[in-house]
Amino acid sequence: MPFPRFLALVGGLITALAIGPMLGAVALAADPTVVVRPGDTLTGISKRHGVPVTDLVQLNAISNPNRVYAGQTLRLGIAPTPATPAPTAAAPGxxxxxxxxxxxxxxxxxxxxxxxxxxxxxxxxxxxxxxxxxxxIPGSAPAPAPTTAPMPPAMAVAVSSRDAVRQVIVEEAARYGVPVPFALAVAWQESGWQQGVVSRAGAIGVMQLIPATAAWVGESMLGMPVNINDQRDNVRAGVRLLAHYLARYAGNRDLVLAAYYQGQTAADRHGVYNVSRPYIASILLLERLFGG
Structure with a gap:
């Protein structure tokens, strides 16, 4: 989510794609949980239960890994077993x-x-x-990447059903000089092109903007108030923010997406957090799926 995402109360990203509501996420059966105690941190919980911090962040859609709160229930992701099972053998390839x-x-x-x-x-x-x-694993040697990666059938159906939202994103991307596949990828990652999505952190709409971000973009970049509950306003503000980051980071996609996810200040001071890397990788793949 955009700046200042890390100032929001702990919450999660929307939907299933850490990156958004893409289809096909798989739920784990008998998924154990832990209730956060006063003074707990993700690092402490990670050590106590043997689950990497990155797993906890992704399993629980945590947007700010430095902020968990007492009473919060976290999924641990791996069901306990009475004995250590033999490793699952992978088929050839x-x-x-x-x-x-x-x-x-x-x-x-x-x-x-x-x-x-x-x-x-x-x-x-x-x-x-x-x-x-x-x-x-389709092969052991790298092959030249195709210009456009094939889109999974389930995703293709969802994309075609949201063409009106897609058109708004295309129009606003053209308005602000943002590569269309990139804007489409960020919006799909954030909300699956759905205006009705609201995250636990209070991020709203297609571009998953929090009110403080919308106010900042409206005042400093658009020169007008932004109603993030309005689909067009939401997309316009989110795409304009992407244009700002593309200019600020000279087109460096990793830093642009880190700023959108972590916040501009965090990206400027610390670069890309490890927790942001799956989010970034997913959007870059989506950009290819959308023709980038």
């Missing part, structure tokens, strides 16, 4: 996802592209894979 892995690290290990794994497995949400999931 397959990989069993380990805890804490993501598509980027798996692709790098096998020397293939994330897009190739997504296409081979029909993955509709590149940032949501789970421990024990078996993935087909």
């Amino acid at each position: 397959a990989h069993v996802v380990g805890r804490g892995e993501n598509l980027t690290t798996i692709a790098r290990h096998y020397g293939v592209t994330v897009a190739a794994i997504v296409a081979a497995n029909g993955i509709s949400n590149p940032s949501r894979i789970f421990g024990g999931q078996q993935l087909i």
Whole structure:
């Protein structure tokens, strides 16, 4: 979410794509939970239960990993078992996802592209894979990336059903000089192109803007108030913010998306947080799916 996302009360991103509401997220059965105690931090909970902080963030759609609150219930992601099971054997040309892995690290290990794994497995949400999931690895050597990655069928259906929202995003991207596939990717990541989405952090609409962000964009960039409950205003403010970040970071997609997700101040001072990397990787893949 855009600046100042980290000033919002703890909450989560919308929907399922950490990146948004893309289809096909898989729920874990018998998913254990823990209730946050006074003084707890994600790091402490991670050490206590043996679950990486990045897993806790993704499983619970936490937008600010430095802020959890007493009484909050967190999913741990891996159901307890009475004994350590034997490792699942992967079929030839397959990989069993380990805890804490993501598509980027798996692709790098096998020397293939994330897009190739997504296409081979029909993955509709590149940032949501789970421990024990078996993935087909399409080849051991990298191949030239296609200009446009194939879009999973379930996602294609959802995209076609939201064409009116897509058109608004296209128009506003053209207005502010933002590459259309990039704007489409951010909006899909954030809300699945749905104006009715509201996150636990109070982010609203297609571009998942919080009121403080909308007010800042309206005053400093648009010169007009922004009604984030209005679809056109919401998209316009979000796309204008992307244009601001593209100019500020000289087109560096990683920093642009880090600023949108972490906040501008955090991106300026600290660069890309590790927790932001799956979000960024997912949007860059989406950009290719949308023709970028």
